[in-house]
Amino acid sequence: MRTQVCIIGAGPSGLLLGQLLHLAGIETIIIERKTKDYVLGRIRAGVLETGMCNLLRKVGLGTRMDAEGFVHDGTLIAAADRMFRVDFKERVNQTVMVYGQTEVTRDLYTARETAGAPIIYDADGVTLHDVTTDAPYVTYIKDGTEHRVTCDYIAGCDGFHGASRPTIPSSVRKEFEKVYPFGWLGVLSETPPVNHELIYANHARGFALCSMRNQALSRYYVQVPLSDKVENWTDQMFWDELRRRIPQDAADTLVTGDSIEKSIAPLRSFISEPMRWGRLFLVGDAAHIVPPTGAKGLNLAASDVHYLSEGLIALYHGDGDEGIERYSQKALARVWKASRFSWWMTSLLHKFPDQGDFGQRIQEAEIDYLESSLVAQTSLAENYVGLPY
Ligand code: FAS
Ligand code: PHB
Numbered sequence: 001m002r003t004q005v006c007i008i009g010a011g012p013s014g015l016l017l018g019q020l021l022h023l024a025g026i027e028t029i030i031i032e033r034k035t036k037d038y039v040l041g042r043i044r045a046g047v048l049e050t051g052m053c054n055l056l057r058k059v060g061l062g063t064r065m066d067a068e069g070f071v072h073d074g075t076l077i078a079a080a081d082r083m084f085r086v087d088f089k090e091r092v093n094q095t096v097m098v099y100g101q102t103e104v105t106r107d108l109y110t111a112r113e114t115a116g117a118p119i120i121y122d123a124d125g126v127t128l129h130d131v132t133t134d135a136p137y138v139t140y141i142k143d144g145t146e147h148r149v150t151c152d153y154i155a156g157c158d159g160f161h162g163a164s165r166p167t168i169p170s171s172v173r174k175e176f177e178k179v180y181p182f183g184w185l186g187v188l189s190e191t192p193p194v195n196h197e198l199i200y201a202n203h204a205r206g207f208a209l210c211s212m213r214n215q216a217l218s219r220y221y222v223q224v225p226l227s228d229k230v231e232n233w234t235d236q237m238f239w240d241e242l243r244r245r246i247p248q249d250a251a252d253t254l255v256t257g258d259s260i261e262k263s264i265a266p267l268r269s270f271i272s273e274p275m276r277w278g279r280l281f282l283v284g285d286a287a288h289i290v291p292p293t294g295a296k297g298l299n300l301a302a303s304d305v306h307y308l309s310e311g312l313i314a315l316y317h318g319d320g321d322e323g324i325e326r327y328s329q330k331a332l333a334r335v336w337k338a339s340r341f342s343w344w345m346t347s348l349l350h351k352f353p354d355q356g357d358f359g360q361r362i363q364e365a366e367i368d369y370l371e372s373s374l375v376a377q378t379s380l381a382e383n384y385v386g387l388p389y
Contacts, residue, residue, distance in 0.1 A: 003029040005312060006138045006151040008126055008164055010039060010119050012101060013284030013301040014157030015108035019059040020309035022117050026316050029149055030119040031126055031140055036109060043188055043261045045101040046211050046219055047295035049386030052302035053097050061107045068214065069099030075384065078201040079367045083247045091374065091381035100213045101298050128154055128167040132278030152279065155308065159285040160270070168277040180267035180291060180346060181353050182206070184221040185230065187238055188261040193218045194246070194254045200349055201246050202367060207350045208245035223350055224264060235259050267291040267346065269339055275328040281308050288335050293349060294342035294384065303389050304331045334387060341383040
């Protein structure tokens with residue numbers, strides 16, 4: 001098979017890139033390791049920055065999002081015995097959209113299928129070849145047969161555990177990593193959200209987050225030790241622990257129910273530089289991971305896709321190669337700023353095993369400062385709603 005851009009991975013990065021390129025008349029093939037149902041079964045992000053919303057509208061996927069998503073003007077921060085609100089609208093005149101990654105991915109699959117553009121599912125042994133030549137290609141095995149896709153460029157949209165990043169020699173790659181000494185135990189339940197906005201809670205027992213997908217589907221998280229296992233937690237244990245960590249009036253009104261998804265995600269900050277090597281471009285989680293505290297992971301994938309699609313479209317439309325030449329530099333500039341914010345939110349709100357009394361007091365002072373300073377709240381707001389592309 002032959003195409004112009006071979007995209008590896010049919011998660012949000014690969015699908016959104018594929019749709020933007022398709023609409024610009026650029027041929028793509030997407031190669032995905034799993035099935036569509038498996039990809040849609042992963043419960044992940046919940047908050048979209050304006051930039052991502054605009055990209056989805058740009059590819060004609062704004063209707064369901066704007067109808068079913070929830071525009072949030074602010075968020076709540078709880079600590080010890082109090083809770084205060086950071087008003088995004090007031091501070092930076094911007095908002096975020098609460099619309100689950102699962103729905104985003106579902107919409108993107110529908111758009112790709114409607115366009116009749118190819119996705120190869122259940123592709124094993126995906127391997128990238130000759131990426132530093134002008135004739136790169138990708139091989140994969142499906143139904144016991146090896147297939148080959150020759151192309152002009154390869155977009156590695158295959159996530160943290162994909163095949164793309166390792167294709168770049170370790171002598172070329174510089175990787176930055178911070179592994180946090182805890183994870184998030186997340187529960188999805190068919191219950192009404194405890195509040196119409198998100199509650200980020202700092203508590204002596206550990207962090208908690210109250211989020212949602214819609215008025216009848218709630219998403220909650222509690223910080224757990226890295227050694228913890230999801231099988232150690234009954235639903236009742238989860239609800240009891242969440243109630244201990246959120247403000248009393250929220251705990252009193254919390255509607256609990258059976259979990260329809262329950263999992264533990266480790267938290268890490270990770271960035272691999274450069275995001276381009278020859279004719280291979282890394283996009284989204286293939287290049288970087290952020291702790292979900294700042295709701296940035298999915299949104300960084302979107303800004304990578306924006307930069308790369310703009311560069312490839314300019315190139316194919318005869319407007320030069322500056323966009324692809326500057327892709328890695330431009331994408332990493334935004335990635336590092338979002339990583340800083342995600343690290344800061346994580347440091348502010350979680351209990352660190354080794355933080356000691358001084359660290360606890362510093363955290364409390366940081367939250368006191370945030371509560372009392374509109375300047376501090378403006379800084380949180382401008383990062384949370386998303387820095388400019
Ligand atoms: P993805 O990992 O979503 O997609 C990569 C795709 O490539 C997958 O479909 C995979 O099957 C495929 N693939 C992998 N290896 C392959 C190979 N060798 N060949 C072919 N295909 C291959 N972000 C937030 O903003 N908020 C959150 O609350 C949040 N929670 C998260 C919870 C978990 C457990 C995880 C893992 C991530 C979470 N994230 C969150 C981040 C997440 O949303 C990512 O940022 C987002 O999925 C990035 O999308 P992609 O870059 O497309 O990577
Ligand atoms: C979620 O709804 O899953 C969610 C929301 C905000 C975050 C992390 C996760 O910061």
